[in-house]
Structures are given as C-alpha cells and as structure tokens.
Amino acid sequence: MRSRPLSFALAALILVLTGSPDSRAQTAPEPARRANAPARALPSDQDFSFDVLTYNMLLPPFLPQGQDQRTPLFAAQLGGYDVLMLQEVFSDYHRKILLRGLAAAYPYQSRILGRDRGFAQDGGVLIVSKWPIELQFQKLFGELCAGKDCMADKGVLYARVNKQGRRVHLFAMHLQSGDENAGVRSRQIAAVKQLVDAMALPGDEPVLIGGDLNVDRFDNRRDGAFSAMTRRLDAVHPAPADGGEHAPTFDPARNPLAGDGTAQYLDYVLHSRAHLKPSSAFNQVRPIFAGERSLSDHFAVHGRFVFDAAPARRRPGSFPVVEIFDGADESRDFVCGLALDSNRRIDLTAERKCGGASEHAFTLHDVPAGQVIRFFDSPNGSRDDDWIEIVPKRHIAARHFESFEQNVDDAEVTVTYFRRDGLDGDVSFMETSNAPPSAQLGAN
Helix, strand or coil, rough: CCCCCEEEHHHHHHHHHCCCCCHHHCCCCCCCCCCCCCCCCCCCCCCCEEEEEEEEEEEECCCCCCCHHHHHHHHHHHHCCCCCEEECCHHHHHHHHHHHHHCCCCCECCCCCCCCCCCCCCCCCEEEEEECCEEEEEEECCCCCHHHHHECCCCCEEEEEEHHHCCEEEEEEEEECCHHHHHHHHHHHHHHHHHHHHHHHCCCCEEEEEECCCCHHHHHHHHHEEEEHHHHHCECCCCCCCCCCCCCCEEECCCHHHHHCCCCCCCEEEEEECCCCCCCEEEEECEEEEECCCCCCCCCEEEEEEEEECCCCCCCCCCEEEEEEECCCCCCCEEEECCCCCCEEEEEEHHCCCCCCCCCCEEEEEEEECCEEEEECCCCCCCCCEEEEEEEECCCEEEEEEECCCCECCEEEEEECCCCCCCCCCCCEEEECCCCCCCCCCCC
C-alpha cells in the first residue's frame, strides 16, 4: 500500500478517544468451519490449472473508511478462483463477516498472520481456498520493519493446498511500505526466500509467491527494485493474459479510493523458478467494483498457472511443524506454530509469537520417524520439573494431542510424560533432536 497520511499510532489514539469498531465483534457472525470432504483426484493425463487472486482489501482496524458498506459486497465479486491471498484484513469484526461470506466458495480458511497485542495489530494476511489446506505455517519478521508498519505483524503466511491430489505451495505476504524503506523491504524479501529454501519443498511441485509486495514494477528503470526482488526470490512475474503491458494495481486515475499520486504496480502472484514451472501463466490486473463502487484502494491481480499433465503423487510432507494451542479447539485456540528443526532449543516465553500464552494442547504435522520433541515446564529445559518426550515411530502427517500431560504408546508414536506438579498451561521450553531418546532420563 502507499503511505497514508494517518498512521497506526494516530489511529490508536483515536481508538482510545472514540472506542473501536471491533468492540462489535461479539455480535459478528462466526466463519463457517472448514469442510473435510476429500476432492476427487484429477486424471493423470489432464493438464493442471491453478487460479490465484491476490487482493489488498483496505480493512483497517480503527479508521472509518467505508468498511461497513464495502465488506458485505466482497464475496459476490471474488468467486471462481482456487485460492485467494488477502491483505489488510485487519479489522476483527469485518474479517468475521468477510470469512462467513466467502465460506461457501472457500471453505478452507487459514489463520490470520500474527496476532493483536494491545494497539499493535496482527498482520492482516489470510489465505482462503476452495481446496483442503493440508498445512499452514507463518514466519514473522519481528523487528524487521520500519515506521507505522511496525504497528502490525509483518511476515509471510504459508499454506500447502491439495487440489485433487496435486499439491501447490503458497506464500502470501504484505511487505514493508514506502520508498524510503527499500532496505527493510529487501531484507524482508531475503527472509521469505530463506523460509522457502529451509522448507526443502519438492522440485516437481509448484511454489507461488504473492501479495502486496510494495515493489513498484513501473519504477524498475529508476531503482531496479523489481528486478532485484524477482532475482532474490528466484521467481518469475508472468505477463498479462493478452500479452500486452501490465496495468497499475494502485491507480488514482481509475480508483477513487486510491486518492491521488502516481499509478503503481505493487501486487503480484509470482512462480518459483526452482520448482515446477508452468507451461503457461499470466498475471492480470482485475479492478473490483460493485456496480460503480470501488471496493478497495488496490485492484486485485489474477494469477493463472497451467502445468503439464502428471500423475498425482502420494508423498509425506517434508517440513515438520508443531502447532500450540491454549485449548483443545484447533480452529479457535491457536497460539503459534514452530518449525521442528533438528537440534533446536527455544525458550517459548521469549518467542514473540508464543510468549505469554497458556499452552494446553498441540498438533504435529509432517514429523518424520525418529525425530524427538520435548516440552518442558522449566524455561531453560531442565528435567528437574515437568517435561514430556514425543518420539514418532513412523511419519506423522497430522496428529492432535489435547494435553501435554499424557502417555501414549501405539503404532505411530511414543509419548512419555514425566510428572512433578503439572505441565498444561506451563510449557516454557522446547527442544528437538534426532538422537535416540533416553526414556528413563529424569524419570521418577
């Protein structure tokens, strides 16, 4: 987005004086639960197409900018895609209305990037899908931000979508705004690429990267930022569907909500060069209007990607993750997700996205056999207090545990709990390893 004259900080002051529209969230309709029915597999001799719409929706949490009038109009304009990558969905109240409106067409809905903390906002980024979301993960940029953007959780949201047996890997984001902050934005782009590389995704599956990247393609001759971005991401920006020139995604001449200023191209759906390449692709700017009313200050971008016919493959996921919850309901009680890197030791109380939570449940995704995971009451991983050890006997695609205080021994996993005075609600430290477990170490 372009810099706006009123910052998050001033907006926070207005919130104190006038009250937040999000105080109405208690009465807003809840989004529909995610559907679970598997999709019919795509024939192996049929080309595989995937359609993504990225859209900055201009739903700030505080300032009145027509959110009440615009939000109910979005759903009717956003059908017909496999996935939507959405940005600036900050307002809790309007987000609930939006997700409920989209649920029939997009029953699989990611969690919001980041979370609210007082006046500081979540990241406003969502992925909603026509097809099952098998895995989601988010990486926050933390202190890698500048100015008013630091009032929101900047980062990247990942989702692995399974369309009829074919996996597509999606990375959605809203990068740092402002020409003066190009260096910060460049480091955020490097952090995105670092995550893509760390996930070691299969080279024969598509990887798509999109959102409001705040890099103006039209200004590339002057600053080279667009070329640098695609080079750092090792990604391609497809041409428009008609083979002509790209139209602006931020266009004051055509869009009353964009205010004034220079037309810019800021919104993208890129594909990775290092992964499955499409046989054909385009990015087409799509103005979103309801009648004559523009619905956001940005226009959306439709990315279509067509891949040659290939058999769907059944393979285990390659990026192990644990999700932590403060209750047993996975759809409501999510706290944070952590990558299960080998030989990792982490103080959860110091982790920005996990700190301050009361952990009572967890879910494992894509964990290989033999990877050992331990959670501790002690903030330094001492075995003098409560702790639990989890050892998969075979690959775990997904498994939920409703408590940290349990023992399990079945065909899939061994879980051993070493009790002192209780672990639920007091998890402070996590470690991982590939070494054989010492099952009796620290036992009573």
